[in-house]
Every structure is written in C-alpha cells, then in structure tokens.
Amino acid sequence: DAKTTQPTSMDCAEGRAANLPCNHSTISGNEYVYWYRQIHSQGPQYIIHGLKNNETNEMASLIITEDRKSSTLILPHATLRDTAVYYCIVRVAYNTDKLIFGTGTRLQVFP
Amino acid sequence: NAGVTQTPKFQVLKTGQSMTLQCAQDMNHEYMSWYRQDPGMGLRLIHYSVGAGITDQGEVPNGYNVSRSTTEDFPLRLELAAPSQTSVYFCASSGSYGELFFGEGSRLTVL
Numbered sequence: 001d002a003k004t005t006q007p008t009s010m011d012c013a014e015g016r017a018a019n020l021p022c023n024h025s026t027i028s029g030n031e032y033v034y035w036y037r038q039i040h041s042q043g044p045q046y047i048i049h050g051l052k053n054n055e056t057n058e059m060a061s062l063i064i065t066e067d068r069k070s071s072t073l074i075l076p077h078a079t080l081r082d083t084a085v086y087y088c089i090v091r092v093a094y095n096t097d098k099l100i101f102g103t104g105t106r107l108q109v110f111p
Numbered sequence: 112n113a114g115v116t117q118t119p120k121f122q123v124l125k126t127g128q129s130m131t132l133q134c135a136q137d138m139n140h141e142y143m144s145w146y147r148q149d150p151g152m153g154l155r156l157i158h159y160s161v162g163a164g165i166t167d168q169g170e171v172p173n174g175y176n177v178s179r180s181t182t183e184d185f186p187l188r189l190e191l192a193a194p195s196q197t198s199v200y201f202c203a204s205s206g207s208y209g210e211l212f213f214g215e216g217s218r219l220t221v222l
Contacts, residue, residue, distance in 0.1 A: 032209060043115075043201050043213030044154070087153075093209035098169055099144065101154040 003027070004088045009106040018075040020105050022088030025069040032093050033064060035073045037084040038104070044087065047073065078109045113137050117202050117214035124192045124221045132187040132217050134202030142205035143185040147171065147198040154201065160185055192221045
C-alpha cells in the first residue's frame with residue numbers, strides 16, 4: 001500500500017501559489033519524500049525530493065515538517081501548464097525497494 | 112541523451128497472443144521498474160529489478176513476466192494477452208538520488 005495520503009483534487013488561480021499537502025505519518029528515518037507530476041497521459045516527471053530540510057529548485061519548493069510526518073509542495077506562481085496530477089511518495093533513496101504510487105492530487109489551474 | 116526508451120509506443124493484440132514490451136535506459140541505472148496505468152487511474156507497479164539478474168514482483172504481477180540480463184534492458188512479456196491488460200505501460204529507471212525517470216509509455220489494446 002502507498003505510504004502517503006493526499007487530497008483528491010485542488011484548484012488554484014493562475015499566478016498564485018499552489019500548495020499541495022501530503023501526509024506521511026509512518027515515514028521512517030531513512031526515507032526521503034519525493035514529488036512527481038503527470039501531465040495528461042505523459043510519463044510522470046520528477047519534481048523534487050528531500051529528507052528533512054526544506055528544498056527548492058527551479059520547479060518548486062518542498063517544505064517538510066520538523067517531525068517529518070507531512071510535507072507541502074509549493075509551486076510559487078502556478079501556470080495553466082502546471083495542471084496535472086501530483087504524486088507524493090516516500091522511499092529509501094538507494095533503490096533497494098519497490099516504489100508504490102498513491103492516487104495523487106489532481107491540480108487544476110484556472111485563468 | 113536518450114534516457115528511458117520504450118518500444119513499441121502503440122500495439123494492438125488479440126486475446127491469447129503474446130508480445131514483449133521493450134525498455135532500455137542509457138544512464139547505467141541499477142533500478143528499473145514497470146507500471147501500468149488504466150484510464151483515469153493511478154500507476155500500479157507490475158515488476159521491478161534492483162540490478163542485472165534480480166527481479167521481484169510489484170502490486171499486480173499476474174500475467175506478466177520480466178527478465179533482467181543486462182543493466183540497460185528490462186523487457187516486459189505478456190504470454191497470453193487478455194482484454195484486462197489493455198492499459199498504458201510505463202517503464203522507469205532510478206537515478207543516484209532515488210528519483211525515477213520514466214519512458215513515454217506504451218499503449219496496449221487487447222481485443
């Protein structure tokens with residue numbers, strides 16, 4: 001079973017920040033939090049990952065709570081092209097175990 | 112840089128036929144995996160491999176076989192295709208930080 005829970009859907013106005021929450025209350029100390037998105041029927045795209053510190057890259061920011069039981073992906077200025085399904089996943093970084101996707105959050109950015 | 116390459120992109124089979132979906136990556140990744148995605152649904156893990164000669168089952172392995180004779184290739188075989196296997200199939204490999212790189216998908220229809 002997926003180790004994360006996310007809201008089924010969210011809306012965001014274009015130009016505003018999109019804040020996508022994820023609950024991973026059973027996360028282990030050596031598990032990272034990863035975010036992916038899938039636009040329409042394309043292959044999922046890696047966005048960002050982190051262990052316990054907040055992370056930022058050119059696509060998004062990742063805020064992880066101090067107890068690591070939840071995180072938030074922030075798209076600072078959402079555009080229509082950010083409309084997609086966003087998946088939050090936890091896994092050990094070093095590729096020794098299977099990776100299970102949950103159902104994700106369908107983000108709709110509107111004009 | 113080709114990344115993860117899947118062939119064919121589209122395939123139509125009749126019930127009972129066999130076929131192999133090919134997946135190749137040129138990033139020297141040890142971890143590779145296959146997912147299926149039914150319309151309007153999330154990704155479900157079929158099989159995965161943590162290195163050449165090692166494979167293991169995911170969430171929905173029945174009806175599918177895999178092998179991993181080289182680091183680069185991870186083919187998925189359907190021995191007796193059934194209409195329930197109509198889906199989009201994604202292959203992925205995992206980089207140094209555990210992030211997955213996905214292929215463009217193979218769209219299979221079983222009549």
